[in-house]
Amino acid sequence: MPLRVAVQMDPIASINPAGDSSFALMLEAQARGHELGYYTPDTLSLRDNRVSARVAPISVFDRPKGEHYQLGEAAVTDLAGYDVVLMRQDPPFDMNYITLTHLLERIHPRTFVVNPPAAVRNAPEKLLVTEFPDLMPPTLITRDRRQIYEFRREHGNIIVKPLYGNGGAGVFLIQEGDYNLASLIELFEQNFREPFVVQRYLPEVRQGDKRIILVDGEPAAAVNRLPAEGEARSNMHVGGRPELSELTEREREICRAIGPALKARDMIFVGIDVIGGYLTEINVTSPTGIREIKRFGGPDIAVLLWDAIEKRRA
Numbered sequence: 001m002p003l004r005v006a007v008q009m010d011p012i013a014s015i016n017p018a019g020d021s022s023f024a025l026m027l028e029a030q031a032r033g034h035e036l037g038y039y040t041p042d043t044l045s046l047r048d049n050r051v052s053a054r055v056a057p058i059s060v061f062d063r064p065k066g067e068h069y070q071l072g073e074a075a076v077t078d079l080a081g082y083d084v085v086l087m088r089q090d091p092p093f094d095m096n097y098i099t100l101t102h103l104l105e106r107i108h109p110r111t112f113v114v115n116p117p118a119a120v121r122n123a124p125e126k127l128l129v130t131e132f133p134d135l136m137p138p139t140l141i142t143r144d145r146r147q148i149y150e151f152r153r154e155h156g157n158i159i160v161k162p163l164y165g166n167g168g169a170g171v172f173l174i175q176e177g178d179y180n181l182a183s184l185i186e187l188f189e190q191n192f193r194e195p196f197v198v199q200r201y202l203p204e205v206r207q208g209d210k211r212i213i214l215v216d217g218e219p220a221a222a223v224n225r226l227p228a229e230g231e232a233r234s235n236m237h238v239g240g241r242p243e244l245s246e247l248t249e250r251e252r253e254i255c256r257a258i259g260p261a262l263k264a265r266d267m268i269f270v271g272i273d274v275i276g277g278y279l280t281e282i283n284v285t286s287p288t289g290i291r292e293i294k295r296f297g298g299p300d301i302a303v304l305l306w307d308a309i310e311k312r313r314a
Helices: 021-031 095-105 117-121 125-131 145-155 181-191 203-207 249-264 290-295 301-313
Strands: 004-008 035-039 045-047 050-060 069-071 075-078 084-087 112-114 139-142 158-162 172-174 196-200 209-215 218-226 241-244 269-275 278-283
Touching: 004 021, 004 050, 021 035, 021 050, 021 290, 021 301, 084 095, 095 117, 112 301, 125 139, 125 278, 139 145, 145 158, 145 181, 145 196, 158 181, 172 181, 209 249, 209 301, 218 249, 218 290, 218 301, 249 269, 249 278, 290 301
Parallel strands: 004 035, 004 084, 084 112
Antiparallel strands: 035 050, 045 050, 050 069, 050 075, 139 196, 158 172, 158 196, 209 218, 209 269, 218 241, 269 278
């Protein structure tokens, strides 16, 4: 039976349709005959305990940017009238993002929100991963300078990054003997109220930072992201080069370890990051990579995701 689907996402005019996972999900929903609506997070409203947004009917086309969508007339619409809402706006995971999860929680699960808003709110990507310390590299979360200095003395080269950053923004490699750590801490103290993440640097990142997509707690496929020359980061946002990659036994072990926790939270679409056999992040807000996987000959993960969503609605 066709579903009514609303997609909460950043402005669709600005996306790159060739690499956007939200767009891939919309294409598959449309191909299945589902009715698609689109709205941006800034139009979400709560009044008299009813959650609404300025939703426009939308058609999507697998064409170059600028030719990839057609919008109808937007109107304020009660989201309780939809079967599914895809919460797909990009981080940062800030108070605005948290507020949006509170609003969408009013309609879930009668309207099935992917991923569930309360679970997303309670599982920030750089904190959820700390539930699995045996799978992680040595990691410190703090604002305490002395603990950061001690961690550096213990581990030498370190990575320092914001707790709620995304897309590789604000990720710094501080090498042993580098005198910039104090200045970097000052910069973070001025710009972030939260603790910072400090991790032992993994030189294996030069062989890639693997993004593994899990659908309903099970690994579906992986793309390895190789950092550009002169870069410590491998995110595709900053020039990382993706390539399809098979899972190692260690990576399957990681997936088996975290899968039950994801299923318990009803997390249908999750992307984890693995470097050198270590789990570094669990991405639950707006995971990416499914178009790259399909383009390189891997499975169509949008199909798997919609199979899982339709199973829930049935």
